[in-house]
Structures are given as C-alpha cells and as structure tokens.
Amino acid sequence: MKYFNLVWSALFRRKTRTIFTLISIIAAFLLFGLLNxxxxxxxxxxxxxxxxxxLVVASRFSIMTGLPESLKTRIAAIPGVEGVGHExxxxxxYQDPKNFVFSFAVDEDYLAxxxxxxxTPEQRKAFANTQDGALVGEALAxxxxxxxxxxxxxxxxxxxxxxxxxxxxxxxxGIYKTAKDAPNGGDQMFFLHWKYFDEGNMYGQHSVGWYVxxxxxxxxxxxxxxxxxxxxxxxxxxxxxxxxxAFNASFAKQIGNIGLIVEAIMAAVFFTLILLTGNTMxxxxxxxIPELAVLKTIGFSNRSVLALVLAEAILLLLIGGVIGLGIAxxxxxxxxxxxGGMIQLPPIGWLIWVEGAVLMIVIGIMVGVLPAxxxxxxxxxxxxxGR
Amino acid sequence: xxKFLFGLGLAAIVIVWLVVWTALPWFVVxxxxxxxxLWLLAARTGRRTLSVTRVGMSTxxxxxxxxxxxxxxxxxxVGVLVALLAMGDGLTATLQxxxxxxxxxxxxxxxxxxxxxxxxxxxxxxxxxxxxxxxDAQGKPIASAELVVVANVPKKSDPKTDSNVAIRGVGxxxxxxxxxxxxxxxxxxxxxxxxxxxxxxxxxxxAGLDVGKTLxxxxxxxxxxxxxxxxxxxxSELWGDSKSVASAYRRGSxxxxxxxxxxxxxxxxxxxxxxxxxxxxxxxxxxxxDYFNKQSEGLSKVIRIVGITIGVIMAIGAIFGALNTMYxxxxxxxxxxxxxxxxxxxxxxxxxxxxxxxxxxxLIGGIVGAVIVWLVFNGYTASTVGGNFxxxxxxxxxxxxxxxxxxxxxxxxxxxxxxxxxxxxxxLPVTTALREL
Numbered sequence: 001m002k003y004f005n006l007v008w009s010a011l012f013r014r015k016t017r018t019i020f021t022l023i024s025i026i027a028a029f030l031l032f033g034l035l036n037x038x039x040x041x042x043x044x045x046x047x048x049x050x051x052x053x054x055l056v057v058a059s060r061f062s063i064m065t066g067l068p069e070s071l072k073t074r075i076a077a078i079p080g081v082e083g084v085g086h087e088x089x090x091x092x093x094y095q096d097p098k099n100f101v102f103s104f105a106v107d108e109d110y111l112a113x114x115x116x117x118x119x120t121p122e123q124r125k126a127f128a129n130t131q132d133g134a135l136v137g138e139a140l141a142x143x144x145x146x147x148x149x150x151x152x153x154x155x156x157x158x159x160x161x162x163x164x165x166x167x168x169x170x171x172x173x174g175i176y177k178t179a180k181d182a183p184n185g186g187d188q189m190f191f192l193h194w195k196y197f198d199e200g201n202m203y204g205q206h207s208v209g210w211y212v213x214x215x216x217x218x219x220x221x222x223x224x225x226x227x228x229x230x231x232x233x234x235x236x237x238x239x240x241x242x243x244x245x246a247f248n249a250s251f252a253k254q255i256g257n258i259g260l261i262v263e264a265i266m267a268a269v270f271f272t273l274i275l276l277t278g279n280t281m282x283x284x285x286x287x288x289i290p291e292l293a294v295l296k297t298i299g300f301s302n303r304s305v306l307a308l309v310l311a312e313a314i315l316l317l318l319i320g321g322v323i324g325l326g327i328a329x330x331x332x333x334x335x336x337x338x339x340g341g342m343i344q345l346p347p348i349g350w351l352i353w354v355e356g357a358v359l360m361i362v363i364g365i366m367v368g369v370l371p372a373x374x375x376x377x378x379x380x381x382x383x384x385x386g387r
Numbered sequence: 388x389x390k391f392l393f394g395l396g397l398a399a400i401v402i403v404w405l406v407v408w409t410a411l412p413w414f415v416v417x418x419x420x421x422x423x424x425l426w427l428l429a430a431r432t433g434r435r436t437l438s439v440t441r442v443g444m445s446t447x448x449x450x451x452x453x454x455x456x457x458x459x460x461x462x463x464x465v466g467v468l469v470a471l472l473a474m475g476d477g478l479t480a481t482l483q484x485x486x487x488x489x490x491x492x493x494x495x496x497x498x499x500x501x502x503x504x505x506x507x508x509x510x511x512x513x514x515x516x517x518x519x520x521x522x523d524a525q526g527k528p529i530a531s532a533e534l535v536v537v538a539n540v541p542k543k544s545d546p547k548t549d550s551n552v553a554i555r556g557v558g559x560x561x562x563x564x565x566x567x568x569x570x571x572x573x574x575x576x577x578x579x580x581x582x583x584x585x586x587x588x589x590x591x592x593x594a595g596l597d598v599g600k601t602l603x604x605x606x607x608x609x610x611x612x613x614x615x616x617x618x619x620x621x622x623s624e625l626w627g628d629s630k631s632v633a634s635a636y637r638r639g640s641x642x643x644x645x646x647x648x649x650x651x652x653x654x655x656x657x658x659x660x661x662x663x664x665x666x667x668x669x670x671x672x673x674x675x676x677d678y679f680n681k682q683s684e685g686l687s688k689v690i691r692i693v694g695i696t697i698g699v700i701m702a703i704g705a706i707f708g709a710l711n712t713m714y715x716x717x718x719x720x721x722x723x724x725x726x727x728x729x730x731x732x733x734x735x736x737x738x739x740x741x742x743x744x745x746x747x748x749x750l751i752g753g754i755v756g757a758v759i760v761w762l763v764f765n766g767y768t769a770s771t772v773g774g775n776f777x778x779x780x781x782x783x784x785x786x787x788x789x790x791x792x793x794x795x796x797x798x799x800x801x802x803x804x805x806x807x808x809x810x811x812x813x814x815l816p817v818t819t820a821l822r823e824l
Contacts, residue, residue, distance in 0.1 A: 016714065020707040027704030031697060038693075060539065160496065164669075234606050236636065240539070265467050269701060272463040276708040279456045283715055 003304075007311045010288070018316065021280045025320025026327065028273040029356060033328025034335075035262045036352045053218040054113065056247040057211035057228055060238040066207030067237050072107075078227045080220040081213055085110025088194060088209035091157040092168075094144060101140065101154060103190035105197035105209075113214040116179045116186045123174035131196055133173035137187035141175045148172055154190070160202045168192075168200065212244070270363065278367040281313050285371035292375045293383035306376040313368025314361055321360035325353060397810060401803055408799055413791055432735055439727060440740035446720065447744075453712040454748060460705040461752030461800055462759070465793040467701060469760045471694030472792065473783040474769065479687040481781035485619035486676035488652040490564060493645045493662065496669040501535050501643045508640040510668045514647070517665075519658030521648045523563065530647035531558035531565075532629055536636050538604055540593045552589055553624045554604065556632030556642075564648050568621060573598045573613030578628045581635070584613040588622035588780030591768060596625070607635055620679065623780035646675060702800055709804025713745050717812040724812050725820030734813035741809035742802065749801025753794040760793075761785045 012018055057075065059067055066088075076084045085107055092103035108128060111117060119127075119135070127133050134154075136146060146152060153167045160166045170192060178186040198206060215224060225241035232239050285292070292305055300308075329348035426433040447454055493514050494504040506514070511532045520528045537551045559578060562568065576582035585596045601608045602625075609627065616622065629642060649655055652674075659672040673681075717724070724737055765785040 017711055020711045020714075023707040024704040024711075027700050027707075031700050034700075035697075164496070265697060268463045268467050269704075272460045272701075272705070272708070275459055276456050276704075276711075279453050280711060282452065 003308060003311070007308060007315055010284075010308070011312050011315060013288070014284070017280060017283070021277055021316065022320045022323070024276050025273065025317060026324040028269050029321040029324025029360075030328050030331070031269055032266060032356060032359070033325045033348050033352060034332060035266060036355070037328070037332045037348060039262045040349070040352075052221065052243055052245055053215045054244040055213040055215065055221065055225055055228070055241050056244050057213060057239050057241045058247070059210070060240045066209060067211065067232075067239065069206040069208050071208070071211065071231065071237075071239075074231050075211060075213060075228055078224055080216055080224045082216045083109055083112045083214040084211055085113040085214075086194065086208040086211045088197060088207075090154075090159070090190075090192065090197065092154040092190060093157055094152070094154055099144075101190050102188055103154065103156075103192065105194040106191050107194045110191075110194075110212060113212045117191075118177045118179055119174060123176065126173040127191075127193075130171055130173045131193065132168075132170050133193065134170040135174045135176050135191040136172055137189045138175055138177055139187040140190060141172070146172050146175070148175060159197070161200045162202050164202065168197075213241075270359070274363055274366055277313070277316065277363070278370070281309075281316075281367050281371045284312075285309060285375055289375075289378060289383050290386070292378060293380050296378075296380050297384070302376045306372045309372035309375045310365060310368040313372070314364030317360040317364035317367075318357075321356055325356050397807065401806065404802065405799060408795065408802075411795075416795075432733070435732060436736040436739045436743070439732065439736045440743050442723070442727075443716075443720065443740055443744050444747075446716075450716065450719075453715060456712050457709045457745065457748040457801075457804070458752040458755065460708045461749050461797045462756035464698060464701045464705045464800065465753045465756030465797050466760045468694060468698035468796060469757055469785060469789050469793040470764050470783070471690060471697065472789050473760065473764055473785045475687040475690035475694065476786060476789065477769075477781045477784040478690070480784055481618075481622075482620050482679045482682055483676070484567075485617075485621060486674065486679040488655070488674050488676050489649045490675045491647050491649055491655055491658055491672055492675050492678050493647070494643070494671050496671050501533075504643045506532070506642050506645060506670070510670070511642055511645055513665060513668050514645045514662065514670070517647075517658055517661050519649050519654035519661070521650045523560070527560070528647065529560050529563050530645055531561040532642035532645050533557050533561070534629060534633060534636075534638060534641070534643040535624075536604075536632060538602070538625075540595070540602070542592060543594045544592075546594055550593065552593055554583070554632060555621070555624045555626050556629030557626055558629050560648075561626070561646075564646050565617070565621065567619065568615050568617040568626075570613050571616045573611075576612055576627055579631060580628070581607055581609045581631055582612045583609050583625045583627045584615050585611055585625050586622040586780075587614060587616045588768065589625060590614055592623075592780050604635055609635075620781075698796065702796065705800050706803050709745060709749070709800060710807060713741065713805055713808035714811065716744075717741060717808045721812075721815060721820045725815065725817045728813075729817050729821065737813045738809040741812055742805045745805025745808075746798055746801040749797045749804070750794065752801075753797025756797070757785075757790045757793045761790065 057067070057071075067086075069086075072084055072086065075081060087110060088105040090103040090105050092101040093099055094101050111119065111124065111127075117135075123135070127135055134152075140146070144152075150172050151169060152172060153169055155167045157166075161168060176187075194208075213224070213228070215221060221243055225243075228241045229239050292309075295305060295308075296302075325348060332348060427437045428434070493506070494501065495506055495510075515528045515530045515532075520530055522528055534556045536554050536556070538554050540550060540552045542550045562575070570584065571587070573584070576584050583602065585598075590596045595602065596611060598611055598614060600611050602611060603609070611625075615626070630640075633639065633641065647658075649658060655674055662668060662670055662672050727737065728734075764783040767783040768780060769783065
C-alpha cells in the first residue's frame with residue numbers, strides 16, 4: 001500500500017495515453033455489463049427454488065393452443081397437488097402498440113400458486129370482488145402512473161370483445177409487490193380475471209392457456225407431471241408438464257442461443273482489449289526503463305519491481321473496469337425504461353460485479369506480466385547506459 | 388483558449404465528416420479514392436505526400452505490435468457488427484421472401500397470427516368464391532386452406548430438449564399458391580395419406596426427419612416421403628395434407644387460414660373489400676407480403692438496434708486504441724517529421740500521410756473482419772421463434788452491402804483515430820521536436 005503513490009504517478013506519467021487506454025477499457029466493461037444483463041434477462045427465473053415446486057401444464061403442441069377448463073378439477077384430484085390455477089396470454093398494449101404490457105387472464109386460484117406476488121388481504125378481497133378488476137405490478141404502475149381505483153383501457157393484440165372492439169376496460173384494484181427472490185420482470189405484470197376475459201371474448205370457448213400447479217413437495221415433481229400428462233394422453237388436447245424452471249428455460253432457448261452470442265461477442269471484445277492494453281503497458285515500461293533501473297539502484301528488489309509494474313496494469317484495468325460497469329449499471333435501467341418495456345434489463349447484480357472484478361484482475365495480470373518480467377530482468381548497468 | 392477553439396473546430400470537422408460519410412454511396416467513395424490517387428500521383432503536394440507516406444510505412448515493420456492493435460481492434464468491431472446485422476438481415480429476408488403481393492392470406496378477424504385463427508368449412512367456402520382469386524384450368528379457385536399444428540421434435544444439436552416444429556396441413560392447390568416450394572428429394576405427399584414432406588431448413592435442424600423415417604404425431608405414425616426447398620420461412624416446416632392433419636389433431640373440417648393466389652396484385656383491393664363487406668364472415672385480409680413483413684418487423688429491428696449499439700461502443704474502444712497507437716507512432720517519428728518540415732515540407736503532406744497510414748491499417752482491419760465473418764457466418768443456419776410460436780429457421784446473410792457497411796465503419800474509425808495525431812504531428816514546433824530526446 002505504501003507504494004500506491006508511486007504506482008499512481010507512474011500510471012499517469014503520460015496522461016493522454018492512460019486516459020485513451022482507460023476509455024477503451026471502459027468501453028469493453030460497459031459492453032460486458034450490458035451484455036451480461038441481457039443474458040441474465042433471458043435466463044433468469046429458470047433457476048429458482050420456488051420454480052421447482054411449481055409445474056406448468058401446457059398443450060403439447062404450442063402454448064397458444066388452449067386446454068379445456070374441465071382439466072382443472074382432474075389435475076387437482078391428483079395426490080401431491082396443493083393448488084391449481086390457470087393463465088391465458090392476453091397480449092395487452094397500453095395506448096400505443098409500443099407500450100407492451102405483460103398481461104395474463106388468471107382464475108381465482110392462480111394467485112395462491114404464484115409465491116412471487118405479495119398481496120395484502122384487502123387487495124385479495126378487492127380483486128375477488130371486482131369483475132373488471134386488475135392487479136398490476138409496482139414497476140408497471142409506476143411506468144404509466146396508474147393508481148388504485150383508476151379506470152384504464154387496455155388493448156389486446158389478439159382478442160376482440162363481443163362487440164368486435166379490441167379495447168378492454170379495467171379497474172385497477174391493487175398494486176402488488178414482488179417477493180424478494182422473485183425473478184426479474186415479476187413486477188411488470190398485469191393480471192385480470194379469466195371469467196371476465198372468457199365471457200367478454202368474442203371467441204370465448206372455455207379455453208385455458210396453461211395450468212400452473214403448486215406441489216406439496218418438490219420431490220413429487222416427476223410423478224405428478226407424469227400423472228397429469230396421463231390424464232390427456234391420446235386425447236385432442238395432449239399436455240406437456242414441466243417444472244416452471246424448465247418451462248422458462250426452454251422458452252428462453254427457443255428465442256435463440258443468447259448465451260452463445262453474448263460469449264462470442266465478449267471473446268472478441270476482450271481479445272482486442274488485451275492486445276490494446278498490453279501494447280500500452282509495453283510502451284509505458286519501455287519508456288521508463290531508465291527509471292526502473294534507478295529504482296533498482298536505490299535498492300528495490302527484482303520482485304518489487306515486478307510487483308510495481310503488475311500493480312500498475314491491474315490498477316489501470318480496475319479503474320477502467322469499475323467506471324465501465326458503473327456506467328452500465330446506470331445505463332441498463334435507463335435502456336429498459338426507454339424501450340417501453342420491450343427490453344427488460346435487470347440491474348447489474350453483484351454476481352456480474354464479481355465476475356467483472358475477476359476479469360479485471362486476470363486481464364491486468366495478463367497484460368502486465370510480460371512488461372513486468374522485462375522490468376524485473378533488466379540489468380542496471382545496461383539500462384542506465386541506455387543499451 | 389486558441390488551442391481549445393482549435394480542438395473544438397477539429398471535433399466539428401469530425402462530426403460533419405461522419406454525417407456525410409454515413410450517407411455516401413459506394414460510387415462516390417470510389418470516385419473520391421480515385422481523385423485521391425490522382426492527386427497523389429500527379430500534383431506536386433501529392434507526390435510529396437506519397438514520399439512522406441512511404442517513409443512512414445517503411446517503419447511499420449518495426450512497430451508490428453502496435454500496428455496489430457489497430458488492425459485487430461478494427462477487425463473485431465467490423466466482425467461483430469457485420470455478424471449481428473447479417474443475422475437481422477437473414478431473418479428479415481427469410482420472412483419477407485415468404486410473402487408476395489399477388490397472394491393473400493385470410494385469417495379470422497382479430498387473430499393476428501395463424502395459431503389464433505379458426506375458420507369453419509362455411510367460412511372457407513365463402514372465401515374461396517370471393518372475386519379476384521385466380522382459377523386453374525378446371526375453373527377451381529387456386530386457394531389453399533391451411534392449418535398449422537406444432538409438434539415437438541428433438542434438435543440435432545441438442546437431442547435432449549424438444550423444440551417446436553410447425554406442421555402445416557395444406558390443400559391440393561398449395562403447390563400452385565406457393566410456386567417457390569419445390570420438391571428436391573423424394574416425392575410430394577399423397578392427399579388422404581399420413582405422409583409428410585419436410586422443409587430443407589427443418590431437415591437440417593431437427594433429428595429424425597430424413598426421407599423414409601416415420602414421425603409420431605397425434606398418436607399416429609406418419610411417413611416422411613420427400614424434402615422440399617423454398618428459401619423462405621416455409622423451409623422450417625413440415626407439410627402434409629390438410630384433411631389428414633386436421634383429422635389427426637381432431638380439428639374436423641376447420642382450418643386456420645386460407646391463402647389464395649390472386650389474378651393480379653391489383654385484384655387484392657377488390658378481394659379484400661368483398662370479404663370485409665360480406666356479413667357471413669368476419670375475417671382479416673392481407674397480402675402475404677404484409678403478413679410476413681409484420682412478423683419479422685419487431686425482432687429484426689431489435690437485432691439491428693442491438694447490433695449498432697454494440698458496434699458503436701466497440702468502435703469507441705477501437706478509436707481510442709488507434710489514437711494511442713498513432714500518437715505513439717507520431718511521437719517516435721517526431722524528429723523525422725520535424726526534419727522533413729525543416730527542409731521545407733509543408734503541413735498538408737504530413738497530415739495526409741499520417742491519415743493515409745491509419746486509414747490503410749483500418750482498411751486492412753475492416754477487410755480482415757469482414758472476410759472472417761463472411762467465411763464463418765455466410766449461410767450459417769440459426770433459428771428463432773416465429774409468429775406461431777414455432778421455429779423459424781433462417782440463414783445469416785453476409786451481403787455485399789453489409790460488407791461495405793463494415794468497411795465504411797473501419798475507415799471512419801481509422802479517420803478519427805488518425806486525424807488528431809496527424810494534426811499534432813503537423814503542428815509540433817520544429818525546434819522543440821528536433822531538440823527532443
């Protein structure tokens with residue numbers, strides 16, 4: 001620590017060069033932060049504890065193919081099932097087609113199966129008693145400045161009402177909070193009554209999008225899933241039952257292999273970064289060879305010269321990396337907000353910071369090690385003589 | 388103060404230049420390049436510039452490391468940018484090629500996508516008799532009532548997870564409605580039989596879809612009898628007889644959509660007006676081009692925005708890398724440049740030569756990046772979810788336009804990265820520079 005000043009002043013010996021290098025590092029870590037946020041956004045929710053004790057029962061063919069309402073009581077009768085609810089995709093937009101709202105028509109038992117939604121008893125009662133009532137997530141309500149009691153029109157991109165109009169009126173009866181470990185985006189949802197939806201819908205046919213089953217014990221998942229699928233085997237509505245985690249994961253996978261794309265880009269970015277900072281460090285050390293020789297002359301050991309140069313490289317990466325990730329953590333929520341809900345970016349979590357910090361130190365060592373070795377090995381006499 | 392204003396002026400030049408540069412078509416750039424070459428060879432200042440540049444280039448080999456930074460950095464930017472744009476272009480192209488202006492698709496009112504639509508047999512009869520539909524030699528309307536069901540088939544790359552593949556039941560006229568669909572292996576399915584033909588894209592992506600194999604659908608075994616090519620979104624599908632598919636999935640005689648060949652693109656308005664005004668049916672009518680355009684719009688826009696954002700951030704990193712390298716290059720050559728100026732060379736040759744050198748390196752980087760992406764990704768097959776929640780298989784399209792965009796970006800980065808060091812080189816007071824070291 002006592003050499004911090006020495007390292008610091010060596011780093012800023014050539015201000016322009018260091019600042020230019022810093023900007024490159026900032027750009028790289030900004031990308032690292034944003035791309036990781038994208039990756040997390042696509043894979044989140046596929047690895048939660050609660051997700052293992054919930055099953056999603058969807059049509060074997062496509063989640064857009066409905067299931068009969070009558071299946072509910074039969075699923076509920078299977079031993080090991082604690083509760084069954086169902087959801088329909090409503091496909092809502094608010095005022096403008098760009099303002100997409102994740103909206104679902106749910107039945108009265110659904111809320112009990114979703115542990116991510118935290119409601120007060122009054123809110124539950126208000127929702128149950130209001131035919132056109134809607135529960136909205138905190139973040140969603142904040143985005144459009146919705147208040148409890150407000151009447152809002154929501155347009156469905158898919159379902160017209162009986163009169164052919166696709167705009168459905170709703171009364172907001174509650175703004176819910178999400179549980180602490182809820183997956184990202186859970187506070188962006190809009191829930192409406194399935195009955196209101198099914199009766200008002202021009203093509204209402206007692207059709208359910210998919211069922212959500214809460215298990216008494218996560219260990220029963222396989223057995224119950226098989227029992228549910230057996231109910232409709234060889235019928236015209238064969239089902240496919242998965243844990244909520246597997247369901248989310250397979251859904252994210254279908255959109256494309258986001259993880260692979262992100263990794264490929266990151267590899268390209270960091271390869272360039274290593275080359276670039278490595279070059280800067282090499283230059284910096286080459287210029288300072290006489291100075292390093294002086295340090296050695298006044299008694300610095302080989303190892304402390306090595307450490308000094310390495311520390312300089314790591315410090316450079318740390319400064320740039322922290323600034324870059326800092327910008328990313330400001331930018332990610334701003335981007336999510338600006339996109340009107342189309343892109344959901346979680347805040348840069350601690351895991352990304354840890355990964356980032358490890359990367360900073362590793363890259364710092366990689367770019368610093370060759371110049372540092374050179375500094376360590378130099379012979380005082382040759383260096384001072386400028387040979 | 389003067390220095391600050393000068394810097395401001397330079398920044399303004401850069402911004403104006405960037406705006407103009409992005410708008411320039413390739414032939415103007417080519418013209419500019421030829422003009423530059425002529426100037427270099429013919430004019431006196433030009434020849435001087437050329438000799439200064441040659442001196443600069445001869446030292447390139449001594450600083451290979453830092454030169455590589457420019458080349459590799461810019462190759463990285465161009466590579467990532469072109470790859471992402473190629474992905475967006477490929478998806479758009481696949482979906483757009485599927486549609487045309489002289490075929491129309493009819494869906495139930497307000498359904499948006501085929502999977503949400505239901506048309507009864509009566510609806511289909513009304514639609515097929517609407518004016519504007521072309522008729523075949525026997526006077527039958529050329530229209531295909533279609534339905535799409537989705538089956539789970541394992542992917543070749545990942546046999547453990549099932550993926551959705553669309554199975555389209557088509558009418559007898561489908562081969563006339565979609566003339567670009569042609570059998571490349573085996574034969575067409577026989578109507579009434581449980582036979583399927585598989586699209587090229589689907590065959591490549593999914594396991595067990597080769598000719599002669601059987602596939603279990605709706606509790607029955609179906610035989611795959613042929614492979615078809617279509618170069619559009621249909622290539623990700625399996626086709627079978629609509630009546631057989633409907634009965635296997637207990638859909639009765641209903642369908643999801645009717646696609647009809649019109650007598651001409653102009654007949655569309657008449658066709659649409661007559662169906663919209665018909666009280667017996669409640670349907671949405673659009674040309675297939677509009678329908679497929681709408682499906683690709685959102686996703687390809689997102690890919691484009693993401694690609695350009697990543698490109699810009701990477702470009703900023705690369706610009707500063709180039710700046711660093713070129714400043715260092717100018718600094719090591721400070722004496723040499725000062726000597727040139729002391730013996731009478733003016734500022735222009737020096738500025739232009741440094742710029743030329745950087746842009747040449749940038750050009751190499753751009754070409755390297757573009758060529759790598761072209762080699763690796765052109766025709767690379769990827770898939771995503773389409774409008775029916777089923778797979779759409781598409782290919783990356785590294786078009787000449789995209790390669791050109793990449794090279795333009797490379798030259799822009801080279802220009803910015805070279806301009807400031809070049810100006811520094813030309814403005815360095817001769818006496819200080821000569822005294823340095």
